[in-house]
Amino acid sequence: MSALLQVDGIECRYDQLVITQDISFALNQGDICCLLGPSGCGKTTLLRTIAGFDQVYAGQIKLNGELISSPSMMLQPEQRQVGMVFQDYALFPHLSIADNIGFGLRKLSDSDKKKRVHEMLELVNMQELAERYPHELSGGQQQRVALARALAPRPQLILLDEPFSNLDFELRKHLGLEVRRILKALNISAVLVTHDQTEAFAMADYVGVLNQGRLQQWDTPFNLYHEPRNRFVANFVGQGYFVPGVLKEHHKVETEVGLFEGNRAYPWPEGTEVDVLLRPDDIIENPQGHIKATVEQHTFAGSATLYRLRLPSGQIVESMFNSHAEYSIGEQVCIEMKADHLILFKKDESCASLAR
Structure with missing residues (x-):
């Protein structure tokens, strides 16, 4: 079985500044992975490259066997069947919760769109809040709306950029487990970016530890803790x-x-x-x-x-x-x-x- 997401030898640059080098990993259908590392290690740049916001300088990215990024081509973000959940939620303040979730469903008929929005509201347990506006919700509720909006178009892959960093510790822990449950229930693959290893270990099937733009180890949380490949991983994990x-x-x-x-x-x-x-x-x-x-x-x-x-x-x-x-x-x-x-x-x- 071929991987859903295949990242091969990726190098990313801003002008001539090298951000990531020779990064390769694969993600199977239904798996959740986390890119973990200190600030400035290149994890958000890598996520943006997978999303289609940044061009690759070398290497290639394939999604479900289709080439979506290389130095000579870049499929636009809206054509990638990739959902994105941002750190600041990026909800539309003038739209209700239901309208936020349905925003990316323009191609569906009104009845199908209404049905899909209702399914997403049930999935994140927010049926009673459909007509409220973002400013009337807590941070955790806004994050669930952002997830529902990203899931509504039924993407092949979800990307989460430090989605819980604005929440307190207990809510972050609870919401991380809830998001994992939802993704597993839908069998949707995800790539999460975080600097919090507790969050990474709780959510991810596989974790990629990055440092100075290089992938130090790609492994299960258990193996990262018990089988660190080098001193950096040993020091950073646990x-x-x-x-x-x-x-x-x-x-x-x-x-x-x-x-x-x-x-x-x-x-x-x-x-x-x-x-x-x-x-x-x-x-x-x-x-x-x-x-x-x-x-x-x-x-x-x-x-x-x-x-x-x-x-x-x-x-x-x-x-x-x-x-x-x-x-x-x-x-x-x-x-x-x-x-x-x-x-x-x-x-x-x-x-x-x-x-x-």
């Missing part, structure tokens, strides 16, 4: 710190916090200096533990507290403790390591690939 160590065997490494024996083997010779990625769930509180760390900072998060700890060498790590455990800044706490899934990088390689 919380974690690197602790220096020395490889003892292909699956063992000695560090200041003890000997780790993992479930994977690395091809480097014994004695190789490495950095071990330790995430908060790799470090646990243990009153009988042999390692004493000093509390530098703590952040209460309800059921757990995130502690920033300084090891005897001065190395910083983080750990999630049960919220019933209370330690003050400057206090010492006994810990132990429970990392059996080793993620190692060579000391002298800034972007080393993981062993496979």
